[in-house]
Amino acid sequence: MDLKTLKTFQMIVKYSSFVRAAKEMNYVQSTVTMQIQKLESELGVQLIERGNGKEFRLTEAGRLFHDQSLQIVKNMEQIQTNLSNLQLGETGHIRIGVTEPTASYRLPGILKGFMSRYPNIRISMEFANTPMLSERILRGDLDFSLCSAPDLGTDFYFEPLFKEEFVALMPENHPLALKAVLSPEDFRGHRLLITSGTCPYRRKLEMVMQETGNLTLDTMEIGSMTALKFFVESGLGIALVPKIIAEPVSAGTTIRTIHGSLIHMTFGLLCKASAYPPQLAGHKLYLYLKQHLKEQSF
CATH class of the missing domain: 1.10.10.10 (Winged helix-like DNA-binding domain superfamily/Winged helix DNA-binding domain)
Known part of the structure; x- marks a missing residue:
């Protein structure tokens, strides 16, 4: 039959x-x-x-x-x-991982356009830092992620899509607000609000500080990148945050640019080397993200 x-x-x-x-x-x-x-x-x-x-x-x-x-x-x-x-590629279920602030500040508008074009494609998102998302990809729990570059390894494929510009966010009456442009050496003697030890940008910050010989920073660890601005608003210190988070600047705070290698960090698509390029519905989303994220970058 x-x-x-x-x-x-x-x-x-x-x-x-x-x-x-x-x-x-x-x-x-x-x-x-x-x-x-x-x-x-x-x-x-x-x-x-x-x-x-x-x-x-x-x-x-x-x-x-x-x-x-x-x-x-x-x-x-x-x-x-x-x-x-x-x-x-008109239907399917895509599981993606995303780091902040991309998840909250960049993706909602992009995904709204994508899902209007492909209403039968279902997307699940997981928010975490790059190391955790890397593990989830290797275990097969995620199809791909939008995050910073992983630690060196042949199991991954990483494609840069955009650069996140970082600025120094501080109370408007902070002594460093008198300078138009800051360097890493300027942070000596001022409390710096930092993210958790697993955050790739935190690790980059520590490497830069070691290169400048500045190993005695007064720091306060805050687990969330997006929460840093609210601690700055309370006058607890200064923070290096993505510009997209800091703007518009909240009342009582101000931002300053930073010169040197701290001014940006590259983010992109991360997946298993054997899974690139994504297939079917995943390929549709990959191309859409690539187009719209690159419009905000480089």
Whole structure:
């Protein structure tokens, strides 16, 4: 029993005619007759009672089979459509990981446009830092991530998409607010609000500080990059934050640019080396993100 045979049976019932069913299905009438005979043989019951001439009627089994086969055909057609859309990348489920501030400040508007264009693609997002997202990718829990470059390794493919510009955010009456541009050496003697030890930018900051010989910073660790601005507003210290977070500047605070290697950090797409480029629906999302994130970068 196949889908074509079920459709033929339904056409016969719909038009009460083998001849009309054959015409609608673009078959010769003998093909329609053979299909119904084969169907009845497979089911072991008679579905149609033929009368004199072209007259026929459904048996009780035929009526039951017709009623229940309507949903079967509908489900099979939907499955075929879904599989076709899947192959075209028009449907599917994509699991992505994202770091802040990309997750909160860049993605919502981009994903709104993507999901309007591809309403049948479902997206799940997980927020974490780059090391955690890297582990999740290797375990197969995520398809790809938007984050900073991972530690060196051959298991990953990383494609830079945009640069996040960082600025120094501080209370407007802070002594460093008197300078237009800051350098890492300027932070000596001032409390610096920093992210957790697993944050790639924190590690970059520490490396720069070691290069300048500034190893005695007064620091206060704040676990969330997006929370830093609120601690600055409270006057607890200064923080190096992505410009996209700092602007618009809150009342009582101000920002200063930083020169040197602290001024930006590269973010991009991270996935298994064996999974690049993403396929099907993932490829649609990858191309869309690549286009729209690069418009905000470099």
